[in-house]
Amino acid sequence: MVMEQPEFDPVEFIRLAETPATHDANEAALRTAVGRLYYAVFLLAREKTGVTDQRQVHERVRTALSSQNRSLASQLGTLGHLRNVADYEMQPHIVQDRDWPNNWVNARRNASRILESLESLPDLSPSEPDDQSQGRR
Secondary structure, three states, X not given: OOOOOOOOOOXXXXXXXXXXXXXXXXXXXXXXXXXXXXXXXXXHHHHHXXXXXXXXXXHHHHHXXXXXXXXXXXXXXXXXXXXXXXXXXXXXXXXXXXXXXXXXXXXXXXHHHHHHHHHHOOOOOOOOOOOOOOOOO
């Protein structure tokens, strides 16, 4: 008999991110931590907004958030920028993005603000499923 697993809690990504980032972290650990932190916050924001379509999902979540709180959407965009730098730029183009201890501090501060704001937002999930969430494209 296969037991049903509980749904994954994105907060686990936050816990995972904080572990390597707090112990004499090197650049690789900090880049990884920033990425996991972004995805934790992003997944929680996606859940709050009810965005289910996979196409341009990051942009769709920010757009849904901006209808309620532009600052929140901007903060998620900033955190997403740090995640992109962490994952795709071996030598970041912007000089200030090369300071990984500082990037981690900024990412944590930004994530805390986002999570706090998400808690105060009403559920933005649509009451009726849209065509996109039904697999119709």
